[in-house]
Amino acid sequence: MDKKTYFITGGAGFIGSHLSELLLKNGHRVLALDNFSTGSEKNIEGLIDNENYHFVRASLDDDIVVDRMASESDIIIHLAAAVGVMLIVERPVHTIRTNIMGTEKILDAALRYNSRVLLASTSEVYGKGVSIPFAEEDDVLLGASSKNRWAYAATKMVDEFLGLAYHQEYGLEVVPFRLFNTVGARQTGQYGMVVPRFVQQAMNNEDITVFGTGDQSRCFCDVRDIIRALYDLSLHADSPGQVFNIGSQNEISITGLAEKVIEITGSSSGIKYIPYDEAYAPGFEDMERRVPDLSRINKLIGWESEYSIDDILNSVHDSLK
Numbered sequence: 001m002d003k004k005t006y007f008i009t010g011g012a013g014f015i016g017s018h019l020s021e022l023l024l025k026n027g028h029r030v031l032a033l034d035n036f037s038t039g040s041e042k043n044i045e046g047l048i049d050n051e052n053y054h055f056v057r058a059s060l061d062d063d064i065v066v067d068r069m070a071s072e073s074d075i076i077i078h079l080a081a082a083v084g085v086m087l088i089v090e091r092p093v094h095t096i097r098t099n100i101m102g103t104e105k106i107l108d109a110a111l112r113y114n115s116r117v118l119l120a121s122t123s124e125v126y127g128k129g130v131s132i133p134f135a136e137e138d139d140v141l142l143g144a145s146s147k148n149r150w151a152y153a154a155t156k157m158v159d160e161f162l163g164l165a166y167h168q169e170y171g172l173e174v175v176p177f178r179l180f181n182t183v184g185a186r187q188t189g190q191y192g193m194v195v196p197r198f199v200q201q202a203m204n205n206e207d208i209t210v211f212g213t214g215d216q217s218r219c220f221c222d223v224r225d226i227i228r229a230l231y232d233l234s235l236h237a238d239s240p241g242q243v244f245n246i247g248s249q250n251e252i253s254i255t256g257l258a259e260k261v262i263e264i265t266g267s268s269s270g271i272k273y274i275p276y277d278e279a280y281a282p283g284f285e286d287m288e289r290r291v292p293d294l295s296r297i298n299k300l301i302g303w304e305s306e307y308s309i310d311d312i313l314n315s316v317h318d319s320l321k
């Protein structure tokens, strides 16, 4: 198989570091960029000695670095973004700027060197979506602009529009993908992600903080499944020009998740229910359910998730030990 050079933005992040490992294992070269805003040196400590791995600490604002890295790449995987509901609610200007400006820069750089681009988007774009499961061609239902949370979805939707427009107008190979809740080793709970938060709380025998009623549900997908999907999409001839959902269809309520975390970690934690207004900000809106329709990706690359929620919780538990 052809050895490719991949340029990964957000390469020291949770997903970027796992993806880099898989690419190196499959014989490719990886150029990783990260400013350590949410990524970390620790995430890539197992990679830096690999001769096919090159890391640059810089942000997407650094035009010269971005241009140089793009010029050497066959495929760009653009993961760098402001992520995590808590970060987004607390830093809306940073979120909007990073997510829109960053993508524009990457698409322009890709166009100069004719690199293929995979663009990270999110299941947040479905918003309070109307019919379950969410399919890529469905209408979306975002909340009012007075509620910061929706800025994230709106910026990612602009990114998708932009990517598809570059494909349509300039023939650039762009593949936007919508990640549903992704979890696994090395993810931090610092920016709000529920699984590492619950596991850490359970390990400390502290109360598990369930926001709202706990009846809301999510489908959690293991990062090891996600990177497999990204890898196959990155090489498939027919992936450009359409958006792909990537996630698991195994649904669990947040109270159910808290109970499972307590059981798997053998913790003596109790469950504490906290109203959304207190957890995030007044007027915060959550979504009740979020399940992906996976027909499109399944049809193209035959992908589906393999790891169960128990596998996922065990791996997060091991990584936090």
Ligand code: UDP
Pocket (backbone or CB within 6 Å): 085, 181, 192, 193, 194, 195, 197, 198, 209, 210, 211, 212, 216, 218, 254, 286, 287
């Ligand atoms: N959540 C919770 N306790 C926490 C963090 C999150 O109950 O300490 C809830 C959150 O309100 C949401 C779900 O868990 O209903 C998933 O949250 P996360 O931020 O991980 O992802 P989201 O699906 O909201 O993007």
